[in-house]
Amino acid sequence: MNSLKRVFENPAVLTLIHYRVIVILAATLILAVSFVPGLTEFRTLSLSLDRTATLGLVAVGLTVVLLMGKLDLSVGSTLALSGIATIGLQAQLGPTGAALVGLLVGVLAGVLNGFLVVVLQINSLVATLASMIFLRALCHFLTDSNPVSGEDPLFGLTVTRSLGGTFSPRTYVFLIAIVLLFVWLTYTVAGRHLYAVGSNEDSATASGIRSSRYVFGAFVFSGLTAGAAGVMQSLATNTGSPVFGETVALTAIAAVVIGGTRLEGGRGSALGTLGGVLVLAAITTTLEYESVPTYYQNIVTGSILLLLILLDRIASNSPRSALSLTSLLPSRNSERVPTQ
């Protein structure tokens, strides 16, 4: 046991653990490049990125929610609902208007979550579970459980077709979202406040930050990105389906956590999330190319996730920080569970 401890206190090992996202990303990318011929070609790369864009955009929104120490399970249902709005309203509002309504649906779903968590003080896990069930049922109710298809299949093609030989528009949307998130979290006061609220909501409030507004805003932001992902996915497939995005919430949470964001809040970064999304994309591309069945992919993905949270646990300085339940308690009394 002692020798194990010494290994983990070795500076080199600590550095490796500290940069674990980059290490695991490099490893999976090298693996992907060596197994999939032509992955380094721009066209293949662009296609792989295009397929990841939807998941990536959802992950961008979830990064902020997880930073606040909350969870959002409802993103998959939001994605499906805004997709249905985007396609189903095309006849009445035209493609652009319907897409805007799709975004609005995402924002409204976020407002619903924010209301449940901030105003009604419901724990975010249960609150977003309720809204996940509710919104998914709404999708089925509105469509009679049948997928709806759009008026103009050509309109949606622009979303996936690459722009002037580079990336597709939805890849650009994802990458721009990552850059904006990076700037937001790193260079703005609001970003710093996000970390403050995520680390300790009460201290943040005591320091004059309106914590509950930030929490509310985080859910609205997550709803917006899930809505945007839904708009893009439904346009690309020219379909709005009530079963879209049923697994996306858990996969996106996995991507964000692989990127080094902690569920307890207060730690995480935009570039980490980009790394997490790319790790998952590289694994999927490689294993699909080698026609490894999906269930082996699950084993690999789950193991990487487990490995990274264990490393995170080792890397964190305070031994009890993973026990912090700050995120779980209503804001008024979260300080009653001190971590140390």
Place this chain on the structure above:
Amino acid sequence: MTSATTLPPRVTEERATQRILGWIALPAGIALLVLVGSLLSEQFLTTRNLTNVLINMSLVGIIVVGMTFVFIVRGLADLSVPAMVAIGALLALGLQPSLGSIPAALVGILAASAAGLVNGVLIGYSKLNPVITTLATGTIVLGIAQASVGGVIVYGNDPQLQSLLTGRIFFGIPTIVLIFLAVALGGHLLLGRTTFGRWVYAAGSNPQATKASAVPLDFTKAVAFWMTATLAGFSGVLLGLTLQTARPGIGTGYEFDAITAVVVGGVSLLGGFGNIPRAIGGLLLVTLLSNIMVLNGIPTQSQGLVMGALIAGAVALDVYLRRRGGAA
């Protein structure tokens, strides 16, 4: 740090009206549902329909018993339930030809139990976040379960065991319901009458004080997760044997069904409060509601409109009552 902020309130001064409301809300809700159900549909109050309700309850109910422990011990939730259900069902049917029905069923339960041990060690002793840990182990276990049977739908070939499980051997009560009642009774006694049960409540209401009182906090938490996984595996075995067919996605939604029941039953996600009868009551309420909606022609997929509102309403009411009562 002052004691006022660091110590959770141990004694709750509730007003009598609120205490009464907290106690009768669930039974009253169930009674109201029975009344509404019998008014809306003639088939509702028939033995056949109510037996169906009980059968539908039983498989989720076995998981609810475990999930209640996880909730009370402040372990949040176990999201690996679908994988445990799937590994139980897949192995119980997949290994039937080579091992025979009963040994195959045992292997299914043992596999889920072993995975639950991993959950327990990681969450209890390594103190990882329960949500993300059970998400990861669930993904891995589901992958292993599928790989072990070749990723296909498996079919069972033991109609005798199937008819034994769905058959009525005792006053017309199906065997599967009896199994569920036995598990629920066992869980209730374990939680309410044993030292371990006291540890569970203690660990959930005040981890620091519990640790200071030399209660094995890590062990208690670990056991809660191990139990949930084992029970989910057991439920999966029963599910597989009753259907005599299992696909990898067989357990999808069971985790959310169980969480819904526990939450509607008023068991606190913040730990330290609740009991098995309440959770079963919540499950009964949810199942009755779903049954009434089915009888009145509302499709299952759209029932979430009511269920989602029910979950949010139940928890919001719980939070509101506790705040008023000064508990949390």
